[in-house]
Amino acid sequence: MSSVPPFTAPERQRYRRHLQLAEIGEAGQLRLRQARVLVVGAGGLGCPILQYLAAAGVGTLGLADADKVELTNLPRQILYGPADVGQPKVEAAARALRHLNDLNTYALHPVRVSPANVRALVAAYDVVVDGSDNFPTRYLLNDACVSLGRPLVSGAIYKFEGQVSVFNYQDGPTYRCLFPEPPSAAEAPDCNTTGVLNVLPGLIGTVQATEALKVVLGLGDVLSGRLWVLDTLTFQSRTLRFKRDAVQSAINLDTANPADYFDVSCAPTAAASLTAEELRQQLASAAPPLLLDVRGPLEFQRRHLPGALLLPLPELAARAAEVPRTRPVVVYCQSGVRSAQAVEQLRTIGYDNVLTLRGGLEEYSG
Amino acid sequence: MNLTVALFGIAREIVGQSSLTLTAPAGQSAAGLLAELRTRYPALAGLRSLAVAVNNEYAAADVPLHERDEIALIPPVSGG
Known part of the structure; x- marks a missing residue:
C-alpha cells in the first residue's frame, strides 16, 4: 500500500525491537498500525490485553464496557487507580492507554454489548478479543463473529484457572463447537461473586494479547482448534484439540436461540x-x-x-x-x-x- | 480398568478434588464415564456443556477409554 505513511524516527525507535524481528519487521509493524481490534470488557482480562496491544502499536483499539471502576477492581484491573473509582472504565482505561501510547486511536464504547448493537460494533473491527465476564456475552460475540466473519480471541477465568482459544479463525471451529450448550444459570457462579487470584487475568490476558498479535501479523500457529487450559494451583496446563462441528459452527446471530443472549445468571433471583x-x-x-x-x-x-x-x-x-x-x-x-x-x-x-x-x-x- | 480423571472449573468444586480415580468396565465410552460420574455426583448432571478430553483431544460420546488414557473434564468458564 503506497498511501501508508512511513514511520517517523521516534516511531522507529519506539518499535525497534519489533522491527528487528524478521518475522515482524517494518511490514508487520505497519500491519499493526493499520489493524482495528475490539476488546470487549475492560476488566481483569481487558486491562492487560489493552495495555499490551496499545504498547505494541495497534492503530485502532476499541474499548467496550458499560461498567464504572470499583474499589474491588483495583487489585487485578491494573489500568486503574483509586482516583478512577466511580469513573466509566472505558474513559479511565483510555486515559491510561494514551499515557502509554498516544500514537494509537482509541474508540470508546461505553455500552454493554447486546443483540441490538453487536453487529455494528463488530463490523467496525478486524479482530475481536473477548474479555467479558458472562456467558450470554460470550455466545453473542461468537455468533456475531460467525455472522461477520471475524476471528475471536477468547479468554476466560475462574478462581485459579484460565482458558484461551481463538475461534472462527480461517474457517476453524467456533465457541459452540467446544461448548454447544450455553450453561444454565445454576452452573455460572460468576457475576463478580466468585473470588479470583489477582494475577490470573494478567496471565490469561497476556496470552490473549499474544494470540491477537499473531492473528493480525499472520504469525506462527494461531491457537485455533485448540483450547489452552491453565491451572495455576497445580501448575498444570493442557492444550485440548477440538474440531469444527458442521452444525454448531454454522450458528450465527440469525439462527441462534435468542435465549442464549439473556443473562439470567446474574439476576439476584437465584434464591428467589x-x-x-x-x-x-x-x-x-x-x-x-x-x-x-x-x-x-x-x-x-x-x-x-x-x-x-x-x-x-x-x-x-x-x-x-x-x-x-x-x-x-x-x-x-x-x-x-x-x-x-x-x-x-x-x-x-x-x-x-x-x-x-x-x-x-x-x-x-x- | 482404573481411570484417572482430571477435573477443572466447577466440576472440581462439585467433586471436591482436582482429580479422581474410578474403576470402569473395559471398553467404557466417554459418555458412559460421564453417566457414571453423574450418578455419583448428581450436581454434575446440571452442567449442560462439559467437554471430555481424552489424551488432549476433544472426545466424542462414543470414544472408548483405556486404562492409561489422560482424561479431563473441562467445563466452560466465564469470568473476565
Whole structure:
C-alpha cells in the first residue's frame, strides 16, 4: 500500500525491537498500525490485553464496557487507580492507554454489548478479543463473529484457572463447537461473586494479547482448534484439540436461540425461585400463591395454569401495579428465562413476595 | 480398568478434588464415564456443556477409554 505513511524516527525507535524481528519487521509493524481490534470488557482480562496491544502499536483499539471502576477492581484491573473509582472504565482505561501510547486511536464504547448493537460494533473491527465476564456475552460475540466473519480471541477465568482459544479463525471451529450448550444459570457462579487470584487475568490476558498479535501479523500457529487450559494451583496446563462441528459452527446471530443472549445468571433471583415440585405443594396448600404468566397472549391461549393472570413481560414495567404486594406470587413462563427477568424487575422496584418457577412450564408439566 | 480423571472449573468444586480415580468396565465410552460420574455426583448432571478430553483431544460420546488414557473434564468458564 503506497498511501501508508512511513514511520517517523521516534516511531522507529519506539518499535525497534519489533522491527528487528524478521518475522515482524517494518511490514508487520505497519500491519499493526493499520489493524482495528475490539476488546470487549475492560476488566481483569481487558486491562492487560489493552495495555499490551496499545504498547505494541495497534492503530485502532476499541474499548467496550458499560461498567464504572470499583474499589474491588483495583487489585487485578491494573489500568486503574483509586482516583478512577466511580469513573466509566472505558474513559479511565483510555486515559491510561494514551499515557502509554498516544500514537494509537482509541474508540470508546461505553455500552454493554447486546443483540441490538453487536453487529455494528463488530463490523467496525478486524479482530475481536473477548474479555467479558458472562456467558450470554460470550455466545453473542461468537455468533456475531460467525455472522461477520471475524476471528475471536477468547479468554476466560475462574478462581485459579484460565482458558484461551481463538475461534472462527480461517474457517476453524467456533465457541459452540467446544461448548454447544450455553450453561444454565445454576452452573455460572460468576457475576463478580466468585473470588479470583489477582494475577490470573494478567496471565490469561497476556496470552490473549499474544494470540491477537499473531492473528493480525499472520504469525506462527494461531491457537485455533485448540483450547489452552491453565491451572495455576497445580501448575498444570493442557492444550485440548477440538474440531469444527458442521452444525454448531454454522450458528450465527440469525439462527441462534435468542435465549442464549439473556443473562439470567446474574439476576439476584437465584434464591428467589422455586421448583415445579415446590409449586405443586404450594398450590395444594391452604394459601396458594397467585400465578403470574409473563408469556405472550398466544402462548397463554394455548395453555396456562389454572387461575393464572396474564401479564406479558414487555408490559410488566408499565403494569407492575397490578401485581399484588401482600400475597405470595409465582411468576412463570415457558422455560424460566422470561420469568427470571420479570422477578428481577419486580424485585428492583421493591417486591419481595415474588418467586420464579425454575424451568418454567416445561418443568412443571414434565 | 482404573481411570484417572482430571477435573477443572466447577466440576472440581462439585467433586471436591482436582482429580479422581474410578474403576470402569473395559471398553467404557466417554459418555458412559460421564453417566457414571453423574450418578455419583448428581450436581454434575446440571452442567449442560462439559467437554471430555481424552489424551488432549476433544472426545466424542462414543470414544472408548483405556486404562492409561489422560482424561479431563473441562467445563466452560466465564469470568473476565
